[in-house]
Amino acid sequence: MARQNISSGTHYEKIAGYSRAVRLGNVVHVSGTTATDGASEVVGIGDAGAQTEFIIRKIERALGEAGAQLSDVVRTRIYLAPGADWEAVAAMHGRYFGDIRPVNTLLYIHALVGDDYLVEMEAEALIADSES
Numbered sequence: 198m199a200r201q202n203i204s205s206g207t208h209y210e211k212i213a214g215y216s217r218a219v220r221l222g223n224v225v226h227v228s229g230t231t232a233t234d235g236a237s238e239v240v241g242i243g244d245a246g247a248q249t250e251f252i253i254r255k256i257e258r259a260l261g262e263a264g265a266q267l268s269d270v271v272r273t274r275i276y277l278a279p280g281a282d283w284e285a286v287a288a289m290h291g292r293y294f295g296d297i298r299p300v301n302t303l304l305y306i307h308a309l310v311g312d313d314y315l316v317e318m319e320a321e322a323l324i325a326d327s328e329s
Contacts, residue, residue: 246285269322281315
């Protein structure tokens with residue numbers, strides 16, 4: 198079974214030794230994803246809903262590179278910084294995943310990697326067999 202590593206091109210991937218996503222067979226795992234654009238700027242500062250939307254779109258691009266799509270997502274994990282608006286995050290998750298209905302975990306944690314980050318999200322997708 199061939200392994201496909203998906204890179205977003207950030208220099209942090211090489212420093213920390215990780216991939217944006219990894220596909221192995223019909224399973225795709227997407228790394229913890231923050232609202233960071235290509236210029237390493239935080240998107241949606243102070244707005245957990247806006248960060249969540251940006252993150253989901255970023256996850257969608259990584260899935261696409263791995264041959265998957267949002268409808269293939271079976272699990273999401275969302276980590277919130279203290280004080281982040283969980284209801285805005287949940288509403289945005291529902292906007293994109295309301296019909297897909299993956300299993301989900303939503304946690305408040307002590308802190309995220311940067312002060313302006315309110316949300317970090319992981320995803321796992323299972324690409325259905327064409328015969329299924």
